[in-house]
Amino acid sequence: MSLHLEIVTPEHRAFSGAVSNVLLPGADGELGILEGHAALVTALQPGELRYEAGGKIVTMAVGSGFAEVTQQRINVLTDMALGEDQIDEAKAEAAMKRAEEQLAAMSHNDDAEEVAHLQGIIAKSLAQLNLKRRAR
Incomplete structure (x- = not known):
């Protein structure tokens, strides 16, 4: 028997299928x-989610969200x-640069x-860039 993994975003279902293991970027x-x-149930932070399906390891850049884990199922909402x-x-580099500039221009008040919100954009952009650059 294996785990069933569902990865869902507001726009689409990114993955649904049987996996042998999952690594989540938890808040801790x-x-x-x-x-x-x-x-x-755990909070997720932007980072890399990895799962193994059919002997192949798949890595995805994910944003913040939550994961619900049971003995046979993992539901990821991100x-x-x-x-x-x-x-x-x-695009990821440009989004990160814009967010960093806006953050730098803000006052403490x-x-x-x-x-x-800006810190979230930076974190999601970094997750994307880290995955893309490691794949080269």
């Missing part, structure tokens, strides 16, 4: 999941899930929500 660090894992071939390096 990387989290490895095998069949029979204790049930849990705001971004991209494979290496879906990442446009130039500016909206904390806007700061968090």
